[in-house]
Amino acid sequence: EDQVTQSPEALRLQEGESSSLNCSYTVSGLRGLFWYRQDPGKGPEFLFTLYSAGEEKEKERLKATLTKKESFLHITAPKPEDSATYLCAGMNYGGATNKLIFGTGTLLAVQP
Amino acid sequence: DAGVTQSPTHLIKTRGQQVTLRCSPKSGHDTVSWYQQALGQGPQFIFQYYEEEERQRGNFPDRFSGHQFPNYSSELNVNALLLGDSALYLCASTQGSYGYTFGSGTRLTVV
Numbered sequence: 001e002d003q004v005t006q007s008p009e010a011l012r013l014q015e016g017e018s019s020s021l022n023c024s025y026t027v028s029g030l031r032g033l034f035w036y037r038q039d040p041g042k043g044p045e046f047l048f049t050l051y052s053a054g055e056e057k058e059k060e061r062l063k064a065t066l067t068k069k070e071s072f073l074h075i076t077a078p079k080p081e082d083s084a085t086y087l088c089a090g091m092n093y094g095g096a097t098n099k100l101i102f103g104t105g106t107l108l109a110v111q112p
Numbered sequence: 113d114a115g116v117t118q119s120p121t122h123l124i125k126t127r128g129q130q131v132t133l134r135c136s137p138k139s140g141h142d143t144v145s146w147y148q149q150a151l152g153q154g155p156q157f158i159f160q161y162y163e164e165e166e167r168q169r170g171n172f173p174d175r176f177s178g179h180q181f182p183n184y185s186s187e188l189n190v191n192a193l194l195l196g197d198s199a200l201y202l203c204a205s206t207q208g209s210y211g212y213t214f215g216s217g218t219r220l221t222v223v
Contacts, residue, residue, distance in 0.1 A: 004154075036214075043116075043202050043214035044155070087154055097167040099145065100204075100212065102154030 002027045004090050006103035013078055013110050021073040021106045023088030031091040031098055033071045035064050038085045038105070047073075047086075078110045114139060116215035118203050124221045125193050133188040133218045137205030141213070144186040146178060147202040149217070155202055161186050190220075198222045 007022045025033065032051050036044035048057045050066035057064050061082065063074040073086055085107050089100040117136040125131050137144050143162045147155035157170035161180035180186045184205075190197055198221050204212040 034212075041200075041217075041219065043118075043216045046211075046213065049211075089154070097143075097160050097162070099157045099160065099168060099170070100147075100155070101157070102147075104152070104154045 002090065002092055002101050004088055004101050004103040006086075006088050006106050008106060009104070010107040011109070013075075013108070015079055015110055015112050016077045018074070018076045018078070020075070021086055021088075021108070023071040023073070023103055024069060025071070025088075025090045025101075026069075027090035027092050027101055029093040031093050033066055034089040034091065034100060035071070035073055036087040036089065038087055040085075044087055075108070078108075080110050080112050083108055083110045116141075116203055116205050116213050118201075118215035118218050120218060121216065122219045122221075124223060126223055127193055127195060129193050130189065130191045131193060131220060133190075133201050133203075133220070135186045135188070135203030135205075135215060137184050137186070137203075138213045141205035141207045142184050143206050144180060144184065145204045145206075145212070146186070146188045147204065147214075148172070149200040149202055151199070158188070193222045195222050 004025045035047040038044045048064040053068045085105040087105045089102040119134045145160040146158040149155040159169040164180045175191045177189045200217040202217045203215045206212045
């Protein structure tokens with residue numbers, strides 16, 4: 001069964017304290033690994049798509065990496081505005097279409 | 113350029129009632145997917161519409177149904193509401209297979 005697991009469930013950091021979020025996946029026919037940011041009561045906001053092992057992408061203080069079994073979201077010198085839930089999703093090809101299989105997310109709180 | 117627009121933003125319904133949620137996709141997008149996100153959980157795929165037809169369905173009962181119109185907008189209908197249907201309902205649109213853009217969602221509360 002296709003599955004995406006994220007850890008930790010929650011993470012509290014001090015401003016400037018770098019860390020990483022983990023996403024392990026088992027998705028048949030993986031077409032891409034997606035990272036989204038979600039603020040309370042809002043829809044997910046796209047951050048990155050990774051397509052092959054070894055690929056890396058960066059945006060401001062965030063860097064996403066991908067291996068054959070895991071993806072990591074590295075946060076360098078975070079600021080309070082980085083506080084949000086970070087969702088990881090594998091895109092599965094279901095024959096006729098693609099769908100996203102999400103993990104439960106990591107709730108990140110960055111304290112000043 | 114408007115993104116994905118969902119309406120209403122919030123809704124309160126009584127058990128057993130029916131509800132219709134609406135979604136206008138991002139300009140240029142022709143495919144619409146619906147997701148259910150319970151509190152503290154990740155979004156769960158409900159179904160996807162393309163060319164006014166349901167292309168794939170997740171593990172949701174027949175009480176959940178949908179429709180896509182010629183202008184690519186979409187509706188999600190839920191009949192015989194249960195307390196467990198309380199969730200944030202998200203619409204996502206795309207052109208082709210990649211680049212899903214999500215709306216802000218409709219918060220449905222069933223009492």
